[in-house]
Amino acid sequence: MEGNVIDQVQRYLLDSKAENRQKGVRLMITKTDALFRDFPSEDACSKLLIERSRIEEIFLNTPSAVQRHGGVVALRAIVKGLPSQQYPPEFVRLFCIPIFNSFMDGDPVVRVAATEATYELLRKLNTQVLQVVFKELFVALSCAINDKDCRASLLAREISNMLRERLSGNDDFSLDLGVFVQFICETLEPHSSASLPPELRLSTSGFKESLVVQWVLEWISHVLDMPGHHLIDYLPDFLPILFALPMKTTEDMLWKLLQTCRSEFRKALRVGRSSSDSVCIILRILISIVYTIEYPLSKRLCFEWMCDLVDQGNQASASGSQIPLYDAMLLCALRHVGSLDSQLEEAVRRVNSELMSVVIRSGAKASGNSLSNILVTITDLMGTGKGCAETHLAALEWIILLHHQDVKLVESCFDDISKAILTLLGDKLTKVYTKAIEALCLVTNEKHLKSLLDGIFLMVRQMPSVLLPRLSDILKQMQVCFESCDQAGDQCDTLLVAICNTLPEISDKRFVCKCVITLNNVLLTSSEFSKLRQVLKQGVASSEQVRNIFVQLGRGWSFNGVALLALCLLTRSYRLSLAICQYLGEIELSPSTLFQVDRLAQMLEGPVFSFLRVAMLTPLQCMPLIQTLFGLLLLLPQTSPQYKILYNRLKVVPSLAQLGREESGPVPPGKGQNNEEDKLWVEVHEPLFHDFKRCQEHVTAFEQSADL
Structure with missing residues (x-):
């Protein structure tokens, strides 16, 4: 040219x-x-x-x-x-x-x-x-x-x-698939959610489909179907950018293409072209995608895909001896439990359920490290205090499952686990904190009980407005849980005794008094403690067991005079109850104490103290009881409704006493009985009475210093 x-x-x-x-x-x-x-x-x-x-x-x-x-x-x-x-x-x-x-x-x-x-x-x-x-x-x-x-x-x-x-x-x-994938990523990246303004990343309503995106998706679908071109082997390279694209409905081409990729990857696993390493890579990508995108439909597909890979990954990994990435997947699922999108919620729960099934099926084959990683993940999640009620409930279910699978593992992490679960006691939903109590009781053995109680009372002190009214419910449920684990049925006092050993160590004596009031109420009124009540109603003179329980409970009850008085009446310790009543009469009673006295007088009319009312038929044989009841009457304000009720009870006592004298004659009390009562006073009641007075001095000193 x-x-x-x-x-x-x-x-x-x-x-x-x-x-x-x-x-x-x-x-x-x-x-x-x-x-x-x-x-x-x-x-x-x-x-x-x-x-x-x-x-x-x-x-x-x-x-x-x-x-x-x-x-x-x-x-x-x-x-x-x-x-x-x-x-x-x-x-x-x-x-x-x-x-x-x-x-x-x-x-x-x-x-x-x-x-x-x-x-x-x-x-x-x-x-x-x-x-x-x-x-x-x-x-x-x-x-x-x-x-x-x-x-x-x-x-x-x-x-x-x-x-x-x-x-x-x-x-x-044959196409150079590496170059093709590079083209896919570079072309689609400007159309991904990362390139959108922040206000548009949460919704697809304002998203307009791009012809370029549709064209690229068509080409991906075509190459996936081409014989001899294993584009699915490059899935980790282009899967993130596909999920980053906005997706409106399941009719979108993107949804269908991702489902095709999901199916093709499943086939590749079946024929052995993909390994467990590939499963781990895809799982990492899916987990990362869930955290980085905001589209519910995309998240849902990620979880559905995870569900496919859970069991396949477990089968492909050393005969089930490892559970790869399941801790990360579990954390991802738990953080999305309770989603407002019902289909996403269903997909998340399927993943959680499948993970639980894998752990159960693995049994002894599951390595301690894998279960430990899962346990740490759950503990950290609860410890942050983040997440909805459904998240917390699912995490607690996992704690229970892991305890069944590996008791030693859970016990070795008791401090971290209990600390995390205790944060849920303040949850506003009943189903959450009741499940938390169930999990706490399950993972707590005898050597950890004191540590658990210390944690509970610390939480109650930190959140008194929430947890103090809830303390009775917590104690009732704990008692039920501990009694269900007590095969012999002779440890009904374990919980309250452990609490009474814990209370003296708490410096805030005003708080201790409030706790003792709650303890006394649940002991006297709740059906959960009926077995313990029956034991105590036998009286301290009946057996060494009742005596020991009474002494140990008395250490805690001594911080509140009315509560200790009620405990003495319940255990037929009438001589000590009279001494306490006389002590209360010598001090200036606060409105709170008067209210407690009124409440005790009201409970005397209930079924728990029916044996006391029957004992009044023979007043000559239980004079300390009669004197105690008269002392209560004198402590009550005459304007109290309980005053009249108790007065009506006691006004027949002189007649009954006279009748008793006429029937039996002037027979002096048995010398042996007096000796037994004196011995009981010296060994049990008198030391406890001195301890009671010392505790009252501590309470008074604390209140005076707190009011300064």
Whole structure:
């Protein structure tokens, strides 16, 4: 091609008449064909590259759209004149790149000409273009697909369809899947949720589907179906960007494509093309996606996919001896339990259930490290105090499950576990804190009981407005749990005795008094402590067991005079009850104490103290009891409704006493009985009475210092 020919062609290509432009094209085609007839292929290619540089300089690198259009047409004419043969890769690249760059031209006429030239390139060079400039070609097509000029977008679609047909019917050519995946990620990234403004990341309502995205998804689906192209092996590379795209409904192409990927990965696992390492990689990606995206539909699919992989991962990993990434997956699931989206919630619960099933099936095969990781995950989650009620309930279920699976593991982490669970006692929902108590009682053995009680009372002191009214319910449920674990049935006093050993160590004596009031109420009124009440009602004189329980409970009850008085009446310790009543009469009673006295008088009318009312039939045999009741009557304000009730009870006592004297005669009390009572007073009651007075002094001193 001589210089004067180029000049002539330039005049034709830039002419305003279509017939002259066509004449220039035919001239370029003829000259190109002549080159390959007159010269060896290598020399012809060299000459064409020189002409290509001149065309780029004269036509393409100018601000004139007419000249740029002429340059693209000239390149297309040269390509059209090329004979069908193999060309050097660099030759192909140098002719393709200027054409592909023109897809981004600002003039629609130039862009249309570029798509026409690309069509000619693929027709002439076939798969050579894909082998050399595959990524550049697809980048150019992605620009044209979304072109506002419908001619350019339609031609790009046509080229894309032609490529699919040629690839599907060509067994000798295979795509460079690595380059294809790179193109996918780079093209879709601007359309991902990360590129959206923060206010649009939580919803897909304002999202408008992109033609480019749909086109890329179509290509991914096509390549997944192509024989011999195992695109699924590259799933970890492009799965994150797919999930980052906004997804509106299950009818979206993206949803269907992701389901296809899920199915193909399952097949790859079945045929052994993917390993347990692949499962772990995909699980990591899914977990990361759940944390980074906000679309419920995408999260739901992630959890459904996780559910598929849970059991497969367990089977693929060393005969079930490991549970890979299940702690991270569990944390992810627990944080999404209670989602407002019902279908997402269902998917999350399936993952949680499947994980539990795997742990149960693994049994002894599950390694201690794996279960330990899960336990640490759950403990940390509860310890943060974050999450909804459903999250906390699911975490507590896991604590219970792990305790059944490995008691020693849970016991070794008792301090961390109990500390985490204790934070849930203040939850506003009854089902949460009752489940927390159940879990605490299950994981607590005898050596950890004191530590647990210390933690409970610390929580009550930190949240008195919430937990102090709830303390009675906590104690009742704990008693039920401990009694259910007591096979012999002889440890009904364990809980209250342990509490009474804990209370003296608490510095806030005012708080201790409040706790003792609660303890006394649950002991006297709740059905959960009925077994212990029956034991205590036998009386301290009946057995060594009752005596020991009474003494240990008395250490705690001594911080509240009315409570200790009630305990003495319950255990038939009438001589001590009289001493306490006399002590209360010598001090100035607070309104709170008077209220407690009124409450005790009211409880005397209940079924718990029916044996006391019957004992009043023989007042001569229980004078300390009668004196105690008269003392209570004198402590009560006469305006109290209980005053009249108790007064009516006691006003018949003189008559009953007189009747007793007339029937029995002047017989003095048995000497042996007095000796037994004196011994009981010296060994049990008197030391406890001194302890009671000492505790009252501590309480008084604390209240005085607190009021300063």
